[in-house]
Amino acid sequence: DTEVTQTPKHLVMGMTNKKSLKCEQHMGHRAMYWYKQKAKKPPELMFVYSYEKLSINESVPSRFSPECPNSSLLNLHLHALQPEDSALYLCASSQEGYTVNEQYFGPGTRLTVT
């Protein structure tokens, strides 16, 4: 099973709302990632969790708050977003500590900020 699931598939939120994106994998992977992807561009890394600890934050604004409750789950809490934050948000997972960093992606959440 190489499936990463993400919910919701689509999300529309106002600039004053608080919402959360969820990601789940059951491949036993100990590294999980959040990416942001704008149309026709490659994914941009936001956060990396390694063994449930935040290991990389790519200078992401504090209105994005990641959380890793356990080794299978990854959340991204959203608050006071801006219209320019509208994008496809992708979750991925991989084994940790290997030179072959094969990442498996979820289908993404299409976020629209109004």
Next chain:
Amino acid sequence: TQLLEQSPQFLSIQEGENLTVYCNSSSVFSSLQWYRQEPGEGPVLLVTVVTGGEVKKLKRLTFQFGDARKDSSLHITAAQPGDTGLYLCAGASGTASKLTFGTGTRLQVTL
């Protein structure tokens, strides 16, 4: 900063044609992956190459890793409409968790 440049950026071809996509860098990677992404979906891993000079085939797709592990190519034989999508190469360095993604090649195959 590691960069992966892909060329061409966009390719529109007819069914049955052959094509090659290039992924180039001045940095050495320990492994390199190729992904295909369809609109509104997440990237799907196609292949991983690890050894310099390595060639892997996946049906009509042939992937090659450069001898110096700085570049890679993807060749598609007899393209089909189902090959349409965004092709992304991504390089890994050592045991670092980060992948360096290429700039992407958008392929459109028409009947």
